[in-house]
Amino acid sequence: MTYSLAIHGGAGTILKSLMTPEREAAFHAGLARALMAGEEVLRDGGLALDAVVASVSVLEDDPLFNAGRGAVFTSNGEQEMDAAVMEGQTRKAGAVAGVCGPRNPVQLARAIMQRTEHVMLIGPNALDIARAEGLALEDKHYFFTQTRWDALQETLKLRAEGKEPDDPARRHGTVGAVARDVRGTLAAATSTGGMTAKAPGRVGDTPVIGAGTFADNDTCAVSCTGHGEVFIRWNAAAEIAARMRYAHETLQQAADHIVHTVLAPNDGSGGLVAIDRDGNVTMPFNSPGMYRGVVSSQAKAETFIF
Secondary structure: OOOEEEEEEEEOOOOHHHOOHHHHHHHHHHHHHHHHHHHHHHHOOOOHHHHHHHHHHHHHHOOOOOOHHHOOOEOOOOOOEEEEEEEOOOOOEEEEEEEOOEOOHHHHHHHHHHHOOOOEEEHHHHHHHHHHHOOOEOOHHHHOOHHHHHHHHHHHHHHHOOOOOOOHHHOOOEEEEEEEOOOOOEEEEEEEOOOOOEOOOOOOOOOOEOOOEEEOOOOEEEEEEEOHHHHHHOOHHHHHHHHHHHOOOOHHHHHHHHHHHHHHHHOOOEEEEEEEOOOOEEOOEOOOOEEEEEEEOOEEEEEEOO
């Protein structure tokens, strides 16, 4: 009768040398709130799916993180958000891509899973599901943050000069959670605003089941963050489960191999959080840092950045 929960707030974080004590404390506080929301569900005997959605919703509400309220801007100054959920017992999944309006895109992904016969919906049609479910909708002003807008302007200026920014934080930014509930069921949820100055219509790995989000009770649940195109091409999340299933690797062995041996040499900077059917957690990354946290019925909550 044990539970475990791990969360991430994005990889490719700013360098430790540039992190102020005040900003670092704010990130830790945001991660702690997300852990608390998810653990409350699990501690009361709730479902892993409800726990990961609760944790990710808290991160979406925090403008420090690139999801929901803190989403970055596309090259034309708009915001397009992606999210996904997956439950490990049935392997049911729901995903949404390219939306702006739902306060919590992860809740829309769950509604798509539970209320439709589909796995992924995009754009305006997905918003009809949000309205039908009575999910909170916000206007563009709610999602605007000056920090994200300034990052877009700086990136566009560099591009006009024929340069690309070398700050990995501009290419990354995703929030996610994985959990095992007291029934032994696994679940994963991931949400993102994408990459700063991404092309309109670009969809990364977050809503692609098997790339950025995956859950299967026989092996593991995974939520990824990083250079999405590479995570898609190498089917990152599902490959961890495959290595566990067919090569009989442990969760840590499989996750470390994918992050450090497969993704890293192919420009796949980033990381992930993963949990296996016994509640073991791993949180590998190959970038300068990754906002992350973990809690279980056996251990108190901890949060990390570097």
